[in-house]
Amino acid sequence: MKKHIPIKKFSQNFLTDFNVIKKIVKFINPQLNDILVEIGPGLAAITRPVCDLINKLIVIEIDTFLLERLKKCSFYPKLIIYHEDALEFDYLKLFHKKNKLIRIFGNLPYHISTSLILHLFKRINIIKDMNFMLQKEFAERLIASPGSKLYGRLSIISQYYCNIKVLLHVSSKCFTPAPKVESIFLNLTPHTDYFPYFTYNTNVLSYITNLAFQKRRKILRHSLGKIFSEKVFMKLNINPRLRPENISILQYCQLSNYMIENNIYQKYVFT
Template sequence: MKQYISLKKFSQNFLVDYNVIQKIIRFINPKLNQKLVEIGPGLAALTQPICNIIDKLIVIEIDKNLLIRLKKYSFYSKLIVFCEDALKFNYFKLLSQKNELIRIFGNLPYNISTPLILSLFKKNKIIKDMNFMLQKEVAERLIAAPGNKSYCRLSIIAQYYCSIKKILYVPSKCFKPRPKVDSVFVNLIPYTKYSPYFTFDINVLSDITNIAFRKRRKMLRNSLGKIFSEKILIELGIDLKLRPENISISKYCKLSNYIVKNNINLKHILFK
């Protein structure tokens, strides 16, 4: 078990199931001319087989103990290593003069997965795709549709930025140390050119969903009653009897656009 011990604060569970690893590699399908970035190489479960296919792999790993371990592998010469926090890392510095889009993948620690994905959405113009192993609950939130119990702010923001697919269910027994929850491997492809949704300001969309989901069990006319009159909600096509979890992303975009066009200040509600 000693080889699985890392710094506890990083909450790492290492993928060790060979069949799952092979399925993930086949799906990622790395190519020689692509710029691939792995977040958290860990014990090299994905790193090594990908290095067998391509000449260079960028890895971001905050745990110095794991980086020392990586140096013992023969494929280490193929790695471009950044010992940094993936949440604070400047991904734009990876762009070359060709400005090719980067591909990001990794088995993400549970404690940083949601904030990391949200931060990467803001860099979607330089990302070709993202392929992540996530806690099952987080994956379900990412892909949830209106009316689903997992549908939330994360669902709306994620699906605004990306097309998202669940690729592979991965039970907890496939990891060491074994976590208490199962995982799901997901694929996210940013809308770099055409998005099915439109909002003038993504920050306003984030704010309005924040306010709405604070009271997710209340009807929207109550949770957003201080911003929109019932008349305006009806004009925007919102059923007054629906709750926040029943409203589509398109309609949340309509709400946010109304706020922008009418120069409504949300600060007094956000910081209440």
């Protein structure tokens, strides 16, 4: 096949290390009855071995050249191909069509990682699990704990929705072209039987965390002062002199629920 030149605007770095590919497929553990969706199959490094284990694989690819390349592969009859942006794909329609939870995996380009993961969280009820290759710093933001410099809004929203597990650390040398950063392969499994956190409305939680971390160097009394008085912080047993990265997910949920229970959220969130 004609050699593919990576397209910079799509942040294409193709996984080429056979041992890493083998481990990733084992972690994904494809089953015959799974509704599997691969985002960005690229040069089919993971696509091919997954297709060896199942009968049908749904792939979403934006690069026309790569789609044409897939059509020449021996496993092409097993593919259901969508030439779309993963941010525009109708996951809900797929769920209703199959009437089964979806499993999603892929090597995510850095420039869409945040948008795509937040987009998928809005459809979390139709997802069984997600397995993604992510740039190391981005992955570390997802799993960061309070007190960490990487802990922020993305950490809170991600851990609110999912149990997140690091499966594999991947060297930049395992990709072509080699990126300037290392990568991590993560599993995100939505909370089902046990929900560690609760808020009445995730839009309110998102609003509060966004507001707090816009001014992450300021203490809560200043960054969230227009919503919560010092008296309210003390009532909820939250120190108003702490910075946003020192507040737990549970405490952010408390703030979110206070806004809803006291009917003050509409003034800020929905105006």
